[in-house]
């Protein structure tokens with residue numbers, strides 16, 4: 001592709017003509033893109049992998065995929081697209097690990113940037129008093145963990161699943177059971193390198209180019225492509241005590257969760273999930289957890305019931321077992337769970353953090369990973385969580401056999417309101433995640449009824465929130481009209497638009513979010 005000087009000249013001479021015709025991408029985009037000198041390369045064929053995502057519901061065909069070998073490859077590509085102007089209609093989407101749910105990392109006829117090609121190019125661990133790691137935006141969190149553990153260090157805030165990219169989760173927020181204490185992942189970043197929608201490579205932090213820094217954090221890929229991130233680290237524990245207990249009373253469950261996240265000395269990870277009408281629940285746990293009281297636990301029956309599981313961990317090193325055990329007993333004594341349902345396990349820090357990967361392997365082997373995922377992630381203010389639960393659990397949703405429902409509180413004070421992330425306006429709010437799978441009921445059926453039913457239920461939940469003024473915000477938001485986006489951002493909408501104008505004036509980046517549209 002580097003040896004096409006005459007073609008390049010021809011292209012450059014007829015730039016304006018191309019700009020008018022480029023809306024026929026099959027014909028001209030490849031030729032034009034091949035004029036860009038790169039360290040990496042473009043792919044123009046066999047791109048089906050890039051027209052799908054984890055959600056398995058939306059599919060858009062790009063006309064080219066950039067495999068960048070350097071940050072300048074990304075910058076040069078964007079500069080070339082920028083030069084074509086608004087008329088070309090050509091758009092660009094960074095693709096992390098493609099774990100979006102509704103086509104957010106896809107483009108129609110545009111360019112996908114395969115961020116994983118940059119993996120490992122920037123990894124550098126800095127030890128010392130305030131340790132941090134520099135990583136590429138395309139690095140998977142699992143690899144960040146592996147690298148930092150070599151130095152006895154690890155990031156502080158996680159997602160439940162680590163086969164996601166740094167740039168992908170920082171474009172959303174990155175929330176898990178550590179967020180109550182450390183804030184989401186976007187609260188644990190010292191610095192970013194971002195390639196803007198004009199192709200400029202910019203370093204940014206709270207001190208330098210801070211407007212771009214906060215824009216990009218939780219920015220849904222709208223302001224630039226995160227090519228490097230400097231992530232805060234802490235000493236990593238070797239082991240984790242992992243605990244599950246059950247509640248049948250929602251009030252006791254949430255009060256205990258809220259008490260735990262408000263305490264100074266508490267667990268290191270606090271989550272929870274809702275279980276509706278599950279058979280043999282505790283038996284399933286036995287493969288990885290030990291019941292405190294096996295006889296009583298075996299008599300516990302989950303059939304037909306709505307239960308709430310509190311899940312927490314305590315980090316420790318092998319020489320701290322005794323103190324850890326004492327602290328755990330002390331903390332558990334404050335809780336009001338059903339006493340026969342205490343289950344515990346000890347695993348390495350790595351095993352705990354990478355826990356969802358175990359389920360992934362199992363689901364993959366059953367052909368149940370690459371199925372439609374009608375997920376819905378909501379942030380619910382604390383004052384409304386009971387009203388929400390009363391309507392949703394048991395009424396709208398009558399079982400959880402098709403995937404887990406997570407429910408746990410976090411503290412707003414650990415989130416930075418200068419970022420692009422949108423959260424409810426209360427000091428404590430809950431993440432409620434409906435993580436459903438909808439495999440087709442039979443390989444021959446044309447319509448996937450499971451998917452239809454799940455989407456219908458999601459719609460009911462959202463409608464209830466809107467009608468009852470719950471003050472809900474979507475996490476990993478999906479809206480289709482600008483009116484909805486405006487409502488989503490609320491008083492942050494003006495800032496969001498101003499930043500878009502400043503950093504991606506042609507609106508070429510991440511069109512799959514459907515917030516702005518590049519006008520051809």
Ligand code: FAD
Nearest residue numbers: 096097098099100137159160161165167168174175221226
């Ligand atoms: P992609 O889906 O590829 O991209 C997401 C968006 O960001 C797209 O718009 C894309 O264009 C843009 N983008 C990607 N890379 C960059 C970049 N470098 N710079 C700028 N923009 C970029 N989230 C949580 O917070 N907590 C969880 O516990 C959690 N668990 C999950 C478990 C599973 C099994 C899955 C599938 C997802 C989970 N998520 C969770 C959601 C996850 O954070 C999002 O899917 C997110 O999009 C990250 O995925 P990705 O790296 O594949 O990014």
